[in-house]
Amino acid sequence: MKKENNKSSNRFSINSWETFDDTWPYEPHFNxxxxxxxxxxxxxDGEIILALHGEPTWGYLFRHLIGSLSTKYRVVVPDHMGFGKSETPQDRSYLLQDHINNLEKFVLDLNLKDITLVMHDFGGPVGMGLAIRHPDRIKRIVSVNGPTPLAQPNLGQALNKNGATSPWFSWIFKAYENGTLEQVLSQLDYNILSTLKLNGFENNDLITDTWLNAYGAHFKSREYTLGAIGWAKGFAEGAHQFEPTTSSTAEKISKKPTMAIWGMADKTLQANYFIPLFQEAFPNGEIHTLNGVGHYSLEDAPEEIASLIEVFLEKS
Known part of the structure; x- marks a missing residue:
């Protein structure tokens, strides 16, 4: 194993036992x-559900889902490198392939099998990268406003069209060009709400000091924002690379039980582009659309989403 140097020393921005006024009552584990x-x-206990968050959230996004499903299933929710209660090493890349590598090592070390993936935002391509590398470990796939890249012929075209009309991606490219991207995202402890809003957060009733603290706590200074900056900057530079796959692996994955749940008010990953991409990858997959629900659909409609996933698990 490569020895870590001082520059990449262990860094946490949230106390590992922080519960955010008991809204996150779960025991912390570290791998x-x-x-x-x-x-x-x-x-x-039971069948494994592996829930994967995206930008700029962490496992807190799944707090209601954990409570609902852990009575019947084993729910495992990691925080990606540089997010939530995970460390933010200072000498690492935060591109998609690195997150896939991290997740693969995590899953193999815990020897997780018969996994139901539940993926939101960039958790989608990270989870699909794991599925492509280890299709035999994946039992089901659930996309909740999360892309599912699987060598779809129209993938690139759809991503370009979405990026041109998405407020979030439009801001990324503009901020990168004028040199303000890192400056803005290095202050996520202050502007976390405006970032969530830009992405299409809809449920204003949730906004409390506790909720804002939960989502902003990791980003208390610039050194802890490398994950959020790296993900956005990777888009601006075209540096993220989806996991390559063969036609036989793609076919094997496409036959697994799959379901997409999409908040139709999502401004970041717009339904008119991403639902057809899901259908291309999974012709037999279920699709459920939620009107008035935004990009952070697990915040806007947690009970409805938990119910849909539970029914899907029971029948598949």
């Missing part, structure tokens, strides 16, 4: 298989 302290929760 170092990927060379840093990856925080995760591991609740319940």
């Amino acid at each position: 170092k298989a990927a060379g840093f302290g990856m925080h995760y929760v591991d609740e319940g």
Whole structure:
């Protein structure tokens, strides 16, 4: 194992036992298989549900889902490197392939099998990267406003069209060009709400000091924002690379039980582009659309989403 130097020393921005006024009552666990302290929760017993967050959230996004499903299933929710209660090493890349590598090492170290993936935002391509590398470990796939790249012929065209009309991606490219992207995202402890709003957060009734603290706590200074900056900057530079796959692997994955749940008010990953991409990848997959629900659909409609996933698990 590569020895970590002082520059990449272990860094946490949230106390590992912080519960945010009991809205996050889950015991913290840490895994170092990927060379840093990856925080995760591991609740319940039974078939494994692996829930993967995106930008700029963390496992807190799944807090209601954990409570609902852990009575029947084992729910494992890691925080990606540089997010939530995971460490933010200072000498690492935060591109898609690195997150896939981290997740793969985490899953293999815990020997997780018969996994139901539940993926939101960039958790989608990270989870699909794991599925492509280890299709035999994946039992079901659930996309909740999360892309599912699987060698679709129209993938590139759809991504370009979405990026041209998405407020979030439009801002990324503009801010990168004028040199303000890192400056803005390095202050996420202050502007976390405006970032969530730009992405299409809809449920204003949730906004409390506790909720804002939960989502902004990791980003208390610039050194802790490398994950959020790296993900956005990777888009601006075209540096993220989807996991390559063969036609036989893609066909094997496409036959697994799959479901997409999409908040139709999502401004970041617009339904008119991403639902057809899901259908291309999974012709037999279920699709459920939620009107008035935005990009952070697990915040806007947590009970409805938990119910849809539970029914899907029981019948598949």
